Every structure is written in C-alpha cells, then in structure tokens.
Amino acid sequence: MKDHVYKLIELTGTSTLSVEDAVNNAVRRAHKTVKNLRWFQVVDTRGDIVKGHVDHWQVTIKVGFPVES
Amino acid sequence: MKDHVYKLIELTGTSTLSVEDAVNNAVRRAHKTVKNLRWFQVVDTRGDIVKGHVDHWQVTIKVGFPVES
Amino acid sequence: MKDHVYKLIELTGTSTLSVEDAVNNAVRRAHKTVKNLRWFQVVDTRGDIVKGHVDHWQVTIKVGFPVES
Amino acid sequence: MKDHVYKLIELTGTSTLSVEDAVNNAVRRAHKTVKNLRWFQVVDTRGDIVKGHVDHWQVTIKVGFPVES
Amino acid sequence: MKDHVYKLIELTGTSTLSVEDAVNNAVRRAHKTVKNLRWFQVVDTRGDIVKGHVDHWQVTIKVGFPVES
Amino acid sequence: MKDHVYKLIELTGTSTLSVEDAVNNAVRRAHKTVKNLRWFQVVDTRGDIVKGHVDHWQVTIKVGFPVES
Amino acid sequence: MKDHVYKLIELTGTSTLSVEDAVNNAVRRAHKTVKNLRWFQVVDTRGDIVKGHVDHWQVTIKVGFPVES
Amino acid sequence: MKDHVYKLIELTGTSTLSVEDAVNNAVRRAHKTVKNLRWFQVVDTRGDIVKGHVDHWQVTIKVGFPVES
Amino acid sequence: MKDHVYKLIELTGTSTLSVEDAVNNAVRRAHKTVKNLRWFQVVDTRGDIVKGHVDHWQVTIKVGFPVES
Amino acid sequence: MKDHVYKLIELTGTSTLSVEDAVNNAVRRAHKTVKNLRWFQVVDTRGDIVKGHVDHWQVTIKVGFPVES
Amino acid sequence: MKDHVYKLIELTGTSTLSVEDAVNNAVRRAHKTVKNLRWFQVVDTRGDIVKGHVDHWQVTIKVGFPVES
Amino acid sequence: MKDHVYKLIELTGTSTLSVEDAVNNAVRRAHKTVKNLRWFQVVDTRGDIVKGHVDHWQVTIKVGFPVES
Numbered sequence: 001m002k003d004h005v006y007k008l009i010e011l012t013g014t015s016t017l018s019v020e021d022a023v024n025n026a027v028r029r030a031h032k033t034v035k036n037l038r039w040f041q042v043v044d045t046r047g048d049i050v051k052g053h054v055d056h057w058q059v060t061i062k063v064g065f066p067v068e069s
Numbered sequence: 070m071k072d073h074v075y076k077l078i079e080l081t082g083t084s085t086l087s088v089e090d091a092v093n094n095a096v097r098r099a100h101k102t103v104k105n106l107r108w109f110q111v112v113d114t115r116g117d118i119v120k121g122h123v124d125h126w127q128v129t130i131k132v133g134f135p136v137e138s
Numbered sequence: 139m140k141d142h143v144y145k146l147i148e149l150t151g152t153s154t155l156s157v158e159d160a161v162n163n164a165v166r167r168a169h170k171t172v173k174n175l176r177w178f179q180v181v182d183t184r185g186d187i188v189k190g191h192v193d194h195w196q197v198t199i200k201v202g203f204p205v206e207s
Numbered sequence: 208m209k210d211h212v213y214k215l216i217e218l219t220g221t222s223t224l225s226v227e228d229a230v231n232n233a234v235r236r237a238h239k240t241v242k243n244l245r246w247f248q249v250v251d252t253r254g255d256i257v258k259g260h261v262d263h264w265q266v267t268i269k270v271g272f273p274v275e276s
Numbered sequence: 277m278k279d280h281v282y283k284l285i286e287l288t289g290t291s292t293l294s295v296e297d298a299v300n301n302a303v304r305r306a307h308k309t310v311k312n313l314r315w316f317q318v319v320d321t322r323g324d325i326v327k328g329h330v331d332h333w334q335v336t337i338k339v340g341f342p343v344e345s
Numbered sequence: 346m347k348d349h350v351y352k353l354i355e356l357t358g359t360s361t362l363s364v365e366d367a368v369n370n371a372v373r374r375a376h377k378t379v380k381n382l383r384w385f386q387v388v389d390t391r392g393d394i395v396k397g398h399v400d401h402w403q404v405t406i407k408v409g410f411p412v413e414s
Numbered sequence: 415m416k417d418h419v420y421k422l423i424e425l426t427g428t429s430t431l432s433v434e435d436a437v438n439n440a441v442r443r444a445h446k447t448v449k450n451l452r453w454f455q456v457v458d459t460r461g462d463i464v465k466g467h468v469d470h471w472q473v474t475i476k477v478g479f480p481v482e483s
Numbered sequence: 484m485k486d487h488v489y490k491l492i493e494l495t496g497t498s499t500l501s502v503e504d505a506v507n508n509a510v511r512r513a514h515k516t517v518k519n520l521r522w523f524q525v526v527d528t529r530g531d532i533v534k535g536h537v538d539h540w541q542v543t544i545k546v547g548f549p550v551e552s
Numbered sequence: 553m554k555d556h557v558y559k560l561i562e563l564t565g566t567s568t569l570s571v572e573d574a575v576n577n578a579v580r581r582a583h584k585t586v587k588n589l590r591w592f593q594v595v596d597t598r599g600d601i602v603k604g605h606v607d608h609w610q611v612t613i614k615v616g617f618p619v620e621s
Numbered sequence: 622m623k624d625h626v627y628k629l630i631e632l633t634g635t636s637t638l639s640v641e642d643a644v645n646n647a648v649r650r651a652h653k654t655v656k657n658l659r660w661f662q663v664v665d666t667r668g669d670i671v672k673g674h675v676d677h678w679q680v681t682i683k684v685g686f687p688v689e690s
Numbered sequence: 691m692k693d694h695v696y697k698l699i700e701l702t703g704t705s706t707l708s709v710e711d712a713v714n715n716a717v718r719r720a721h722k723t724v725k726n727l728r729w730f731q732v733v734d735t736r737g738d739i740v741k742g743h744v745d746h747w748q749v750t751i752k753v754g755f756p757v758e759s
Numbered sequence: 760m761k762d763h764v765y766k767l768i769e770l771t772g773t774s775t776l777s778v779e780d781a782v783n784n785a786v787r788r789a790h791k792t793v794k795n796l797r798w799f800q801v802v803d804t805r806g807d808i809v810k811g812h813v814d815h816w817q818v819t820i821k822v823g824f825p826v827e828s
C-alpha cells in the first residue's frame with residue numbers, strides 16, 4: 001500500500017449564525033477548487049461585535065487533503 | 070489619521086444552550102457598561118456537568134474596544 | 139471539610155450535528171460508567187469532511203470527577 | 208436559572224515567604240474593591256534574587272468574579 | 277534489560293493548606309489503587325476563593341507509573 | 346518591607362510607523378489614567394495591510410502597575 | 415450512522431533502539447488490554463543518558479480507541 | 484451581507500534593516516500575486532548573525548486575504 | 553545583497569517505516585512541484601494503529617522555500 | 622545610562638520539603654559561581670514519588686544575571 | 691561532510707531605542723566571548739516604563755553557535 | 760540524603776542519518792566537557808533540504824546534569 005502525502009491549508013470562515021456554519025462556509029469554499037478535502041482542525045475562534053452582539057463568527061481552520069503522487 | 074488604542078477585558082459567559090449563546094451573554098453584559106465593543110477571541114471552553122449532561126457552557130473570551138484619547 | 143481528589147479522563151466525542159452535541163455524546167457515554175462527572179474542558183476541535191461538508195465534529199475534552207477516598 | 212457572566216482580572220502578588228502567601232496577598236488586595244471573588248488560576252511564577260536567595264516571590268494570577276446583571 | 281512502559285493519569289488534588297499538600301493528597305489517593313507511582317508533573321494550579329482568601333488549592337498533576345508486561 | 350500587589354491590563358496600541366511606536370502609543374494612553382505604570386510584555390503583533398503595504402502595526406501588550414494598599 | 419466516542423490514554427514507551435521502537439513498545443503493551451487501538455499522537459520525547467550516549471528513548475504518547483456504547 | 488472566507492499563507496520576510504522592513508518585504512512580495520491582502524500576524528522572529536551583528540532579520544508572518552466565492 | 557522572501561507550506565507525510573521516511577516522503581512529493589525547497593520543521597507526529605502496531609507514521613511539517621522576486 | 626545585557630541559565634533544584642526550598646537550593650548553588658543573580662522564573666514543576674508520597678520536588682527555573690560589558 | 695553540533699545560550703538585551711538595538715546589544719556582548727555566533731531567535735519582548743514612556747526595551751533571545759568537535 | 764541541583768544546557772545536534780543520530784551527536788559532543796550527563800528532552804526538530812531530500816536532521820535538545828555542591 002502506498003504512503004500518502006497530505007497538504008494543509010489555513011482558512012478563516014465567517015458566519016452570522018454559528019461556529020459550525022463558519023467552518024462549513026470555509027470548507028464549502030475550499031471544496032470549489034480542491035475536491036478531496038479530508039479533515040480540518042480548529043486553530044482560532046474570534047468574531048466582531050456590533051451593538052453588543054456577535055455579528056460574525058470568524059473561525060480559522062486547517063484543512064487537509066491528499067496530494068496526488 | 071489617528072493611531073487608535075484598544076483595551077481588552079477578559080470575561081466568562083455561561084449558557085445552558087450553546088457556545089455561541091455563552092459568548093453572546095458575555096458580550097451583552099459587557100455592552101451595558103462599554104458601548105463600543107469591537108471584537109472578541111475565545112480563550113477557553115469549559116462547562117459543568119449535571120447527571121451526565123452539560124449543564125452550563127462556560128466560554129472565556131477577550132473582548133476589545135477602543136479607548137478614547 | 140475534607141480535601142477532595144478528582145480524576146480527569148480524556149475523551150473524543152463525535153457528532154454530525156454540532157460541537158455541543160459531540161461534547162454531550164462524550165459526556166453521556168462516560169456517565170454510563172462514572173456517575174459523578176463534574177466538569178469538562180475542551181482540548182481540541184477537529185472533524186472529517188465528506189464532499190465539501192463537515193461530516194462529523196470531533197471534539198476532545200477532559201472530564202473531571204471526584205474519586206472516593 | 209440565570210446564566211451568569213464572570214470577569215477575570217490579572218494580578219501579580221508578591222511575598223517574601225511563599226508562593227501561597229503571594230497569591231493570598233493578591234487576592235486579599237483585590238477583595239478590598241471586589242467582594243465576590245470566586246476563583247483564581249496561576250499564570251506565571253517568578254521572583255527576584257538578593258544575595259543568592261529568593262527575596263520576593265512574584266506570582267501572577269487571574270482572578271474571576273461574577274458581574275451583576 | 278527490559279524496555280518499560282509507563283502509564284500517566286491526570287488528577288486534581290485539593291488542600292486548604294498549600295500547593296504541596298494538594299499534590300500529596302492526590303498522590304496519596306492514587307497510591308490506594310496503584311502501588312508503584314513513580315513521578316508527577318504539575319499541569320495547572322488553581323483555587324477557589326472565599327471571603328477574600330484562598331479556600332482550596334487545586335493542583336492538577338500527571339502521575340506516572342510502570343505497567344507490568 | 347511591604348509586599349506589593351500589581352495589576353496587569355491588556356492593551357492594543359497601533360501605529361503607522363513601527364512596533365515600538367505602537368507600544369508607546371498604548372503606554373502613553375494608559376498613562377493618562379494610571380500614573381505609575383511599571384512594565385509591559387508583548388503578547389501579540391499583528392497589522393492590517395493596504396495596497397501591499399503594512400498600514401497599521403497592532404501590538405497587544407500587558408501593562409503592569411502597583412495597586413495601592 | 416452512529417456517533418462514536420473515543421477514549422485517550424497517555425503512555426510513555428521506552429526503548430534502547432529508537433523513537434519508533436519506544437512508541438511501538440507502548441502501543442504493543444496497551445494492546446494487551448485494549449484490542450481496538452486506533453491512533454496515537456506524540457506528546458513528549460525524552461531520554462536518559464549513560465556514559466555520553468542515549469540509553470533509553472522515552473516517548474510519551476496519547477493513544478485513542480473507541481469505547482463501546 | 485455575505486459571509487466571507489479568507490485564506491492565510493505563511494511567509495518569511497528578511498531584511499538587513501529592521502523587523503518592520505522584513506514584514507513589509509514579505510507583504511510587498513505577496514502583493515505581486517495576491518492583490519487583496521488584508522492583515523498579517525507575526526509568528527516567529529529570528530535572524531542570522533555575521534561578525535557579532537545581526538545580518539538579516541527573518542520574520543515569519545501569516546497573511547490573510549479574502550477568497551472570491 | 554537582496555532581501556529574500558520565503559514561503560512555508562504545511563504537509564503531512566506518511567510512512568510505514570519511520571518518522572524520517574514520512575518526512576522524506578512529504579519532501580520528495582513537494583519537490584515535484586517546487587524545486588528549491590530549503591528547510592522544514594516538524595509540527596506534529598501522529599500515526600494510526602492496526603492490530604497493536606503502528607501502521608503509518610504521520611508527520612506534519614512546514615517546508616520553506618524562496619519565492620522569486 | 623548604559624544598556625545592560627543579561628544571561629539566563631536553566632537549573633533544576635530539588636528538595637524534600639517544598640517548591641520554595643527547591644528553588645532556593647538551585648539559586649543558592651548558582652550563587653556559588655555567579656554572585657549577581659537578579660531574578661528567576663519557574664519553567665516546570667515535577668517530582669518523584671516513593672511509597673505514595675512526594676519524595677523530592679524538582680523545580681526547573683531560569684535564572685537571570687547581568688554580564689559585565 | 692561532518693555533522694556539526696551547536697550550542698544555544700539565552701540572553702536578554704536592553705536598549706532605550708528599539709527592539710532591534712536591544713537584540714544587537716545582546717549579540718555584540720556575546721560576541722566578545724564567542725566569536726562564531728550564527729543565529730538568534732526572539733523568545734520574549736518586554737520593557738520597563740518610566741513616566742508613561744518605554745524606558746528600556748528588554749528582548750530575550752536564544753543565540754546559536756557551533757561547538758568545535 | 761542531599762538535595763541535588765541540576766543544570767540544563769541547550770544543544771542542536773545534526774545528522775544526515777536520523778533524529779536519533781542527531782541527538783546522539785549532540786550528547787556525545789557535550790560528554791567531552793561534561794562527564795555526568797543524565798537526561799535530555801527534545802525541544803525542536805528541523806532540517807535542511809537539498810535536491811528534494813532531507814540533508815541534515817537538526818534536533819534541538821535540553822541536556823541535564825548534576826552540578827557538584
């Protein structure tokens with residue numbers, strides 16, 4: 001069996017709804033150019049505040065996918 | 070253009086519902102005394118457990134806002 | 139009053155729904171064998187991706203409970 | 208039951224005696240202006256040295272307390 | 277000579293007296309079920325505060341011991 | 346000799362010129378309300394970019410000062 | 415499909431040969447009592463020295479496995 | 484309003500002059516291929532030494548920019 | 553002499569043999585598209601386990617190379 | 622006024638009594654060869670266990686002192 | 691070609707001017723006793739404050755140099 | 760029994776062969792001037808790359824040894 005190599009890219013997804021939606025927005029966007037995304041890990045969770053309420057959740061993730069040999 | 074200075078304060082919001090609600094509870098409370106909150110970053114996520122279920126989500130955040138010069 | 143001692147165990151809960159559900163799945167499972175779970179702290183948040191969407195949220199937590207003396 | 212919000216402040220207590228005394232000095236001082244302190248966590252332990260002996264223990268802690276809603 | 281394998285468990289000891297006493301409470305408790313404890317490392321030092329004074333020191337440690345082969 | 350207690354506050358200074366200027370802007374601003382600032386430590390260095398050039402340096406520091414007993 | 419829960423345990427494997435052998439010693443030992451080990455992550459790499467040469471490699475790992483529901 | 488997604492890339496800029504110049508060299512270079520760079524964060528500051536003097540400052544940064552949807 | 557700028561990419565190499573082979577697999581794969589790789593740093597070492605033995609070593613590295621100006 | 626340069630050395634002090642005594646043992650020993658020690662910071666706190674009780678506290682510190690120009 | 695071994699020492703340089711000057715002061719001082727310094731990495735950036743202005747920048751670095759075999 | 764004091768020094772060993780060989784090169788070199796080395800811990804693993812292959816493994820370790828009282 002072959003030894004795979006994976007690449008990790010770092011993305012910040014944003015969402016007005018939730019942490020989960022911010023991650024999925026980043027994953028969905030990356031999927032447009034890289035079809036075989038495999039896993040992610042959360043690196044940082046932030047957000048901006050407007051009038052005393054979280055406006056956008058900003059979740060930075062690393063996303064891994066195999067690179068073809 | 071002026072160089073701004075921002076202050077960061079650390080808060081722990083709690084909620085029986087979700088991580089997002091815990092953060093918004095902390096932000097809403099801080100907004101009562103500081104009107105111009107701008108951003109937050111999650112520092113720690115914990116919670117207490119009652120009868121095998123998460124009772125309160127406890128999310129510690131840093132919140133930043135400009136201080137008037 | 140007695141000085142208590144607590145034990146911490148590390149678990150990864152998974153869920154197709156949310157971070158919160160993944161944590162509660164881990165807590166619920168641990169509750170089957172340890173009845174007096176008291177608190178948890180999130181250690182790591184990851185997930186696997188299928189077809190450009192998060193398939194399972196994988197949240198690693200430490201769970202604390204008192205050990206009887 | 209209400210969702211509480213807590214504030215954390217950072218203090219460095221010092222003592223010629225011990226780590227514990229340095230923490231209690233910081234807590235006692237904070238108690239003069241904030242009556243409902245609940246918990247602390249040690250962030251850093253340092254000290255200055257005079258003639259080959261620790262002169263003051265300098266222990267930096269975060270102290271948490273509920274903010275009234 | 278044989279290659280040993282060690283297990284590490286994580287415990288939080290508490291004490292009204294000192295950091296050292298909190299660690300020893302955790303070690304003494306673990307010793308009741310595991311006789312060959314070898315070493316520990318401090319992971320976190322916290323405590324609760326009552327009336328402006330540290331009530332319990334809460335010291336989280338990892339404790340290592342050999343597992344028989 | 347008395348055991349002092351110090352408070353640490355967290356600030357983000359900004360400057361179009363340099364890291365040093367951003368720190369001094371934060372320190373100068375804090376000095377308006379707290380006269381006895383003693384030391385600082387850099388926590389984070391960031392900045393925003395406009396047209397391929399750093400526009401503002403954003404340096405987050407902790408600033409310590411003695412609290413009167 | 416079911417949401418799985420995993421447990422992580424921490425072990426230190428030792429070996430006179432290599433980092434890899436130290437890890438495999440820990441994994442092999444854990445396998446005697448837990449049959450479905452799935453993954454590990456290296457936490458710390460240390461060793462003892464005898465006469466100017468590494469005597470034992472000591473590699474601390476976390477090992478994860480599913481817990482039956 | 485749309486939820487944006489950002490990509491972060493990691494660069495090491497070098498300069499014989501200063502930390503700031505090293506960062507701007509990295510930003511200026513990245514700007515040649517990515518026009519909408521928005522922010523950076525310093526990850527690491529190093530340098531090489533020649534004849535007892537810093538020869539090149541080597542500053543590693545992460546640079547963020549929006550990816551078009 | 554010119555001030556160089558370097559880019560860092562993150563890769564996970566895998567190998568059934570060793571940590572070193574996993575790193576070299578990642579480096580060899582990256583070399584197919586980027587000829588002037590200069591250095592790497594290990595970020596994380598993990599692996600999967602099959603039948604009580606490490607099956608694949610998974611080593612995540614950052615790899616740096618100069619970008620032409 | 623001159624710009625001073627300081628050197629930091631790393632030591633592990635041990636004691637059967639307490640964390641404080643372990644630090645002072647390290648400081649006292651260093652003082653035998655370096656007279657102008659100024660400050661220390663705690664890096665790690667560990668210990669060995671004998672018969673279910675902490676035998677030696679092992680506290681690793683960095684100690685700083687000015688180097689003459 | 692021979693395998694080199696390098697030693698790293700830790701120094702804190704200070705300067706009233708800048709971060710860069712503080713680093714160069716430390717490097718220049720170390721160069722008096724060790725001629726073949728090769729590289730440094732910044733570990734910590736602090737400073738003392740006098741009358742609302744940074745008085746001395748205190749930058750802690752690790753400096754590496756080859757040890758002759 | 761006496762309370763020992765240990766010193767830790769930081770070294771980077773290099774090797775064209777393996778991580779283990781790089782560590783042993785550093786340990787062997789340190790042994791030439793310090794006979795009673797006791798333990799090491801790995802701090803960082805890096806390397807340089809030549810023609811798409813790791814040329815030298817560069818492993819930074821801390822090495823501890825007792826200092827005579």
